[in-house]
Amino acid sequence: MTDVLILGGTGWLSGRVAARWVADGASVTCLARGGRPVPDGATLVVADRAEADAYTAVAAREWDEVVDISSIPEHVDSAVRALAERAAHWTYVSSLSVYASDVDVDADETAALHEPAVTGEEYDYGRAKSAAEASVRAALAERVAIVRPGLIVGPGDPTDRFGYWVGRFALAGAEPVLAPVLDGLRAQVIDVDDLAGFITARGGAGWHGVANATGESIPLRELLTAAREAAGHTGPLVEADDEWLTARDVAHWAGPRSLPLWLPRDMPGFATRSIRAYHAAGGGLRDLGQTLRRTLSDERGRGLDRERRSGLSRAEELELLAQRP
Ligand SMILES: NC(=O)c1ccc[n+]([C@@H]2O[C@H](COP(=O)([O-])OP(=O)(O)OC[C@H]3O[C@@H](n4cnc5c(N)ncnc54)[C@H](OP(=O)(O)O)[C@@H]3O)[C@@H](O)[C@H]2O)c1
Incomplete structure:
Protein backbone atom coordinates (compact mmCIF):
# COMPACT_ATOMS: atom_id res chain seq x y z
CA MET A 1 0.00 0.00 0.00
CA GLY A 150 -3.02 30.01 -9.93
CA LEU A 151 -6.38 31.03 -8.46
CA ILE A 152 -7.92 27.87 -7.02
CA VAL A 153 -11.71 27.78 -7.39
CA GLY A 154 -14.68 25.55 -6.74
CA PRO A 155 -16.80 24.32 -3.85
CA GLY A 156 -15.54 25.10 -0.36
CA ASP A 157 -13.27 27.99 -1.36
CA PRO A 158 -12.48 29.75 1.94
CA THR A 159 -11.35 32.93 0.14
CA ASP A 160 -14.79 33.72 -1.38
CA ARG A 161 -13.31 35.21 -4.56
CA PHE A 162 -14.41 33.22 -7.62
CA GLY A 163 -17.79 32.27 -6.12
CA TYR A 164 -18.67 35.95 -5.70
CA TRP A 165 -19.63 36.35 -9.34
CA VAL A 166 -21.85 33.35 -9.91
CA GLY A 167 -23.38 33.85 -6.46
CA ARG A 168 -24.01 37.56 -7.05
CA PHE A 169 -25.59 36.96 -10.46
CA ALA A 170 -27.93 34.42 -8.85
CA LEU A 171 -28.78 36.83 -6.03
CA ALA A 172 -29.39 39.74 -8.42
CA GLY A 173 -31.65 37.80 -10.81
CA ALA A 174 -33.20 40.46 -13.06
CA GLU A 175 -31.51 43.34 -11.21
CA PRO A 176 -28.18 44.99 -12.19
CA VAL A 177 -24.73 43.75 -11.16
CA LEU A 178 -21.69 46.01 -10.89
CA ALA A 179 -18.44 45.01 -12.62
CA PRO A 180 -15.20 46.71 -13.66
CA VAL A 181 -14.73 47.67 -17.32
CA LEU A 182 -14.02 44.21 -18.67
CA ASP A 183 -12.20 45.00 -21.90
CA GLY A 184 -8.52 44.08 -21.51
CA LEU A 185 -8.96 42.03 -18.35
CA ARG A 186 -8.22 38.32 -18.26
CA ALA A 187 -8.67 35.45 -15.82
CA GLN A 188 -6.93 32.11 -15.25
CA VAL A 189 -8.40 29.71 -12.69
CA ILE A 190 -8.16 26.04 -11.76
CA ASP A 191 -10.84 23.85 -10.22
CA VAL A 192 -9.69 22.56 -6.83
CA ASP A 193 -10.42 18.99 -7.84
CA ASP A 194 -8.48 19.21 -11.11
CA LEU A 195 -5.55 20.46 -9.04
CA ALA A 196 -5.95 17.75 -6.38
CA GLY A 197 -6.11 15.16 -9.15
CA PHE A 198 -2.93 16.47 -10.73
CA ILE A 199 -1.03 16.54 -7.42
CA THR A 200 -2.09 13.00 -6.60
CA ALA A 201 -1.42 11.54 -10.03
CA ARG A 202 2.00 13.15 -10.38
CA GLY A 203 2.92 12.16 -6.84
CA GLY A 204 1.94 8.57 -7.55
CA ALA A 205 4.10 8.55 -10.68
CA GLY A 206 7.09 10.02 -8.83
CA TRP A 207 7.13 12.93 -11.25
CA HIS A 208 10.03 15.39 -10.95
CA GLY A 209 9.52 18.88 -12.31
CA VAL A 210 7.91 22.28 -11.93
CA ALA A 211 4.51 23.19 -13.35
CA ASN A 212 2.28 26.21 -13.32
CA ALA A 213 -1.06 24.67 -12.41
CA THR A 214 -3.87 26.86 -13.64
CA GLY A 215 -6.47 27.09 -16.36
CA GLU A 216 -6.45 28.53 -19.85
CA SER A 217 -6.13 32.30 -19.88
CA ILE A 218 -9.53 33.68 -20.91
CA PRO A 219 -11.05 37.16 -21.08
CA LEU A 220 -12.69 38.04 -17.76
CA ARG A 221 -15.77 38.95 -19.84
CA GLU A 222 -15.99 35.32 -21.03
CA LEU A 223 -15.83 34.08 -17.43
CA LEU A 224 -18.51 36.52 -16.27
CA THR A 225 -20.73 35.69 -19.25
CA ALA A 226 -20.49 32.00 -18.37
CA ALA A 227 -21.23 32.83 -14.72
CA ARG A 228 -24.33 34.82 -15.74
CA GLU A 229 -25.53 31.91 -17.84
CA ALA A 230 -24.97 29.42 -15.02
CA ALA A 231 -26.86 31.68 -12.59
CA GLY A 232 -29.64 32.68 -15.03
CA HIS A 233 -28.93 36.38 -14.57
CA THR A 234 -31.08 38.52 -16.86
CA GLY A 235 -30.38 41.98 -15.42
CA PRO A 236 -27.84 44.43 -16.86
CA LEU A 237 -24.10 44.22 -16.19
CA VAL A 238 -22.99 47.73 -15.25
CA GLU A 239 -19.31 48.31 -16.02
CA ALA A 240 -17.59 51.04 -14.04
CA ASP A 241 -14.13 52.32 -14.91
CA ASP A 242 -11.14 51.79 -12.64
CA GLU A 243 -10.85 55.40 -11.46
CA TRP A 244 -14.54 55.55 -10.55
CA LEU A 245 -14.24 52.35 -8.50
CA THR A 246 -11.00 53.19 -6.72
CA ALA A 247 -12.33 56.69 -5.88
CA ARG A 248 -15.08 54.86 -3.99
CA ASP A 249 -12.67 52.56 -2.12
CA VAL A 250 -13.50 49.45 -4.12
CA ALA A 251 -10.47 47.16 -3.99
CA HIS A 252 -9.00 44.96 -6.70
CA TRP A 253 -8.87 41.18 -6.59
CA ALA A 254 -9.95 40.11 -3.07
CA GLY A 255 -11.00 41.09 0.42
CA PRO A 256 -13.82 43.22 1.82
CA ARG A 257 -15.38 45.84 -0.49
CA SER A 258 -13.60 44.40 -3.53
CA LEU A 259 -14.54 43.25 -7.00
CA PRO A 260 -12.94 39.80 -7.05
CA LEU A 261 -10.66 38.89 -9.97
CA TRP A 262 -10.45 42.57 -11.04
CA LEU A 263 -6.72 43.18 -11.59
CA PRO A 264 -4.72 46.39 -11.98
CA ARG A 265 -4.01 46.89 -15.69
CA ASP A 266 -0.23 47.01 -15.22
CA MET A 267 -0.16 43.25 -14.46
CA PRO A 268 -0.75 41.71 -17.92
CA GLY A 269 1.37 38.68 -17.02
CA PHE A 270 -0.67 37.68 -13.97
CA ALA A 271 -3.55 35.86 -15.62
CA THR A 272 -1.64 34.84 -18.74
CA ARG A 273 0.87 32.26 -17.46
CA SER A 274 1.99 29.42 -19.70
CA ILE A 275 0.39 26.08 -18.80
CA ARG A 276 2.24 24.02 -21.39
CA ALA A 277 4.18 22.14 -18.69
CA TYR A 278 0.94 21.34 -16.84
CA HIS A 279 -0.59 19.84 -19.96
CA ALA A 280 2.64 18.02 -20.87
CA ALA A 281 2.61 16.41 -17.41
CA GLY A 282 -0.93 15.16 -17.97
CA GLY A 283 -2.81 17.90 -16.08
CA GLY A 284 -6.50 18.05 -16.93
CA LEU A 285 -8.93 20.96 -16.90
CA ARG A 286 -12.66 20.50 -16.67
CA ASP A 287 -15.19 22.66 -18.46
CA LEU A 288 -15.62 26.08 -16.81
CA GLY A 289 -19.42 25.67 -16.87
CA GLN A 290 -19.14 22.59 -14.67
CA THR A 291 -16.97 24.45 -12.14
CA LEU A 292 -19.43 27.35 -12.15
CA ARG A 293 -22.44 25.09 -11.60
CA ARG A 294 -20.91 23.27 -8.66
CA THR A 295 -19.62 26.55 -7.23
CA LEU A 296 -23.13 28.02 -7.47
CA SER A 297 -24.58 25.03 -5.68
CA ASP A 298 -21.98 25.52 -2.92
CA GLU A 299 -22.72 29.27 -2.80
CA ARG A 300 -26.45 28.62 -2.43
CA GLY A 301 -25.73 26.17 0.39
CA ARG A 302 -23.55 28.71 2.21
CA GLY A 303 -26.01 31.56 1.59
CA LEU A 304 -25.93 33.97 -1.37
CA ASP A 305 -26.25 37.00 0.90
CA ARG A 306 -23.89 35.82 3.63
CA GLU A 307 -21.06 37.94 4.93
CA ARG A 308 -18.15 37.24 2.59
CA ARG A 309 -14.38 37.43 2.86
CA SER A 310 -14.22 38.89 -0.65
CA GLY A 311 -16.51 41.10 -2.69
CA LEU A 312 -19.08 43.79 -2.13
CA SER A 313 -22.05 43.15 0.09
CA ARG A 314 -25.26 43.47 -1.92
CA ALA A 315 -26.02 46.64 0.09
CA GLU A 316 -22.64 48.16 -0.83
CA GLU A 317 -23.18 47.22 -4.45
CA LEU A 318 -26.67 48.76 -4.61
CA GLU A 319 -25.36 51.94 -3.02
CA LEU A 320 -22.62 52.15 -5.66
CA LEU A 321 -25.07 51.40 -8.48
CA ALA A 322 -27.29 54.22 -7.26
CA GLN A 323 -24.38 56.64 -7.72
CA ARG A 324 -23.98 55.76 -11.42
CA PRO A 325 -25.07 58.49 -13.82
N1 LIG B 1 -6.33 29.70 -2.72
C1 LIG B 1 -5.68 29.96 -3.83
O1 LIG B 1 -6.24 30.47 -4.80
C2 LIG B 1 -4.20 29.60 -3.95
C3 LIG B 1 -3.50 30.02 -5.08
C4 LIG B 1 -2.18 29.61 -5.25
C5 LIG B 1 -1.59 28.79 -4.32
N2 LIG B 1 -2.27 28.41 -3.22
C6 LIG B 1 -1.63 27.48 -2.28
O2 LIG B 1 -2.46 26.34 -2.18
C7 LIG B 1 -2.31 25.78 -0.88
C8 LIG B 1 -3.65 25.74 -0.17
O3 LIG B 1 -3.65 24.71 0.75
P1 LIG B 1 -4.89 24.48 1.75
O4 LIG B 1 -6.12 24.93 1.04
O5 LIG B 1 -4.85 23.11 2.26
O6 LIG B 1 -4.50 25.53 2.88
P2 LIG B 1 -5.24 25.80 4.24
O7 LIG B 1 -6.73 25.62 4.08
O8 LIG B 1 -4.70 27.09 4.76
O9 LIG B 1 -4.73 24.61 5.19
C9 LIG B 1 -3.49 24.65 5.86
C10 LIG B 1 -3.22 23.26 6.47
O10 LIG B 1 -2.00 23.32 7.19
C11 LIG B 1 -2.25 23.02 8.57
N3 LIG B 1 -1.43 23.88 9.42
C12 LIG B 1 -1.40 25.23 9.42
N4 LIG B 1 -0.53 25.68 10.34
C13 LIG B 1 0.01 24.57 10.95
C14 LIG B 1 0.96 24.37 11.98
N5 LIG B 1 1.54 25.39 12.61
N6 LIG B 1 1.27 23.10 12.32
C15 LIG B 1 0.67 22.05 11.71
N7 LIG B 1 -0.22 22.17 10.72
C16 LIG B 1 -0.56 23.43 10.35
C17 LIG B 1 -3.73 23.30 8.76
O11 LIG B 1 -4.28 22.54 9.81
P3 LIG B 1 -4.53 23.15 11.28
O12 LIG B 1 -5.04 24.55 11.09
O13 LIG B 1 -5.51 22.20 11.88
O14 LIG B 1 -3.21 23.10 11.95
C18 LIG B 1 -4.29 22.81 7.42
O15 LIG B 1 -4.39 21.40 7.40
C19 LIG B 1 -1.30 26.64 -0.16
O16 LIG B 1 0.00 26.13 -0.40
C20 LIG B 1 -1.45 27.98 -0.88
O17 LIG B 1 -0.31 28.78 -0.72
C21 LIG B 1 -3.56 28.80 -3.00
Missing part, protein backbone atom coordinates in the same frame (compact mmCIF):
# COMPACT_ATOMS: atom_id res chain seq x y z
CA THR A 2 1.23 3.51 -0.80
CA ASP A 3 2.13 5.43 2.37
CA VAL A 4 1.31 9.12 2.04
CA LEU A 5 2.01 11.89 4.52
CA ILE A 6 0.14 15.16 4.04
CA LEU A 7 1.60 18.08 5.98
CA GLY A 8 -1.78 19.74 6.42
CA GLY A 9 -4.70 17.70 5.14
CA THR A 10 -7.39 19.47 7.14
CA GLY A 11 -7.49 22.57 4.92
CA TRP A 12 -9.27 23.13 1.63
CA LEU A 13 -6.84 21.95 -1.05
CA SER A 14 -4.80 19.69 1.21
CA GLY A 15 -8.01 18.07 2.50
CA ARG A 16 -9.05 17.28 -1.04
CA VAL A 17 -5.58 15.92 -1.87
CA ALA A 18 -5.80 13.70 1.22
CA ALA A 19 -9.30 12.52 0.24
CA ARG A 20 -8.10 11.77 -3.29
CA TRP A 21 -5.21 9.68 -2.01
CA VAL A 22 -7.61 7.77 0.28
CA ALA A 23 -9.91 7.14 -2.71
CA ASP A 24 -6.89 5.82 -4.63
CA GLY A 25 -6.33 3.22 -1.89
CA ALA A 26 -3.35 4.81 -0.13
CA SER A 27 -2.68 4.79 3.59
CA VAL A 28 -2.92 8.51 4.40
CA THR A 29 -1.58 10.34 7.44
CA CYS A 30 -2.30 14.05 7.90
CA LEU A 31 -0.19 16.18 10.23
CA ALA A 32 -1.99 19.29 11.55
CA ARG A 33 -2.78 21.07 14.79
CA GLY A 34 -6.06 19.24 15.10
CA GLY A 35 -8.76 21.89 15.10
CA ARG A 36 -10.49 20.48 12.02
CA PRO A 37 -11.29 16.92 10.87
CA VAL A 38 -9.30 14.90 8.33
CA PRO A 39 -11.09 13.23 5.42
CA ASP A 40 -12.73 9.85 6.17
CA GLY A 41 -10.17 7.08 6.02
CA ALA A 42 -7.15 9.28 6.81
CA THR A 43 -5.30 9.32 10.13
CA LEU A 44 -4.60 12.57 11.97
CA VAL A 45 -1.32 13.16 13.77
CA VAL A 46 -1.67 16.25 15.93
CA ALA A 47 1.42 18.46 15.91
CA ASP A 48 2.31 22.13 15.66
CA ARG A 49 4.99 22.76 13.05
CA ALA A 50 6.18 25.76 15.03
CA GLU A 51 7.47 23.32 17.66
CA ALA A 52 10.90 21.68 17.42
CA ASP A 53 9.54 18.14 17.92
CA ALA A 54 6.68 18.54 15.40
CA TYR A 55 7.70 15.58 13.22
CA THR A 56 8.71 13.08 15.93
CA ALA A 57 5.62 10.88 15.42
CA VAL A 58 6.16 10.59 11.64
CA ALA A 59 9.95 10.87 11.19
CA ALA A 60 10.81 7.22 11.84
CA ARG A 61 8.65 5.98 8.95
CA GLU A 62 9.40 5.57 5.25
CA TRP A 63 7.01 7.60 3.08
CA ASP A 64 6.25 6.94 -0.57
CA GLU A 65 4.89 10.46 -0.90
CA VAL A 66 4.97 13.61 1.24
CA VAL A 67 2.80 16.59 0.28
CA ASP A 68 3.45 19.99 1.84
CA ILE A 69 1.32 23.11 1.32
CA SER A 70 2.78 25.38 3.99
CA SER A 71 3.66 28.99 3.14
CA ILE A 72 5.91 29.38 6.18
CA PRO A 73 9.52 28.85 5.06
CA GLU A 74 10.70 27.74 8.53
CA HIS A 75 8.00 25.03 8.63
CA VAL A 76 8.90 23.79 5.15
CA ASP A 77 12.59 23.77 6.00
CA SER A 78 12.12 21.90 9.28
CA ALA A 79 9.97 19.32 7.48
CA VAL A 80 12.56 18.54 4.83
CA ARG A 81 15.25 18.32 7.49
CA ALA A 82 13.21 15.82 9.49
CA LEU A 83 11.66 13.80 6.66
CA ALA A 84 13.42 14.17 3.30
CA GLU A 85 15.86 11.32 3.84
CA ARG A 86 13.08 8.75 4.21
CA ALA A 87 10.74 10.15 1.55
CA ALA A 88 10.73 8.51 -1.89
CA HIS A 89 8.97 11.52 -3.41
CA TRP A 90 7.81 14.97 -2.25
CA THR A 91 5.28 17.40 -3.66
CA TYR A 92 5.47 21.02 -2.66
CA VAL A 93 2.47 23.22 -3.41
CA SER A 94 3.84 26.66 -4.22
CA SER A 95 2.00 29.48 -6.04
CA LEU A 96 2.14 31.63 -9.18
CA SER A 97 2.86 34.42 -6.69
CA VAL A 98 6.42 33.07 -6.54
CA TYR A 99 7.27 34.91 -9.78
CA ALA A 100 9.11 38.22 -9.53
CA SER A 101 7.27 39.87 -12.43
CA ASP A 102 3.65 40.01 -13.56
CA VAL A 103 4.44 41.86 -16.78
CA ASP A 104 5.36 39.23 -19.39
CA VAL A 105 2.51 37.45 -21.14
CA ASP A 106 2.84 33.65 -21.57
CA ALA A 107 5.84 33.38 -19.20
CA ASP A 108 6.70 29.78 -18.33
CA GLU A 109 8.35 28.11 -15.33
CA THR A 110 11.80 29.48 -16.20
CA ALA A 111 10.72 33.05 -15.32
CA ALA A 112 12.65 34.69 -12.47
CA LEU A 113 11.40 34.08 -8.93
CA HIS A 114 11.20 36.50 -6.02
CA GLU A 115 14.24 36.64 -3.80
CA PRO A 116 13.73 34.02 -1.06
CA ALA A 117 12.41 35.41 2.23
CA VAL A 118 14.90 35.95 5.01
CA THR A 119 14.00 35.01 8.59
CA GLY A 120 13.10 38.02 10.69
CA GLU A 121 11.91 40.20 7.79
CA GLU A 122 8.28 41.24 7.39
CA TYR A 123 6.23 38.37 5.91
CA ASP A 124 5.84 38.40 2.13
CA TYR A 125 3.86 35.53 0.55
CA GLY A 126 5.73 35.40 -2.77
CA ARG A 127 9.14 35.52 -1.11
CA ALA A 128 8.03 32.94 1.46
CA LYS A 129 7.02 30.55 -1.32
CA SER A 130 10.35 31.19 -3.06
CA ALA A 131 12.29 30.32 0.11
CA ALA A 132 10.16 27.21 0.64
CA GLU A 133 10.78 26.04 -2.93
CA ALA A 134 14.52 26.52 -2.42
CA SER A 135 14.45 24.33 0.70
CA VAL A 136 12.66 21.42 -0.93
CA ARG A 137 14.73 21.68 -4.09
CA ALA A 138 18.00 21.61 -2.12
CA ALA A 139 16.96 18.67 0.04
CA LEU A 140 15.15 16.52 -2.53
CA ALA A 141 16.69 17.36 -5.92
CA GLU A 142 15.23 14.82 -8.39
CA ARG A 143 12.58 13.56 -5.99
CA VAL A 144 10.45 16.70 -5.87
CA ALA A 145 7.47 18.00 -7.79
CA ILE A 146 6.86 21.72 -7.42
CA VAL A 147 3.31 22.71 -8.31
CA ARG A 148 2.52 26.41 -8.70
CA PRO A 149 -1.26 26.95 -8.67
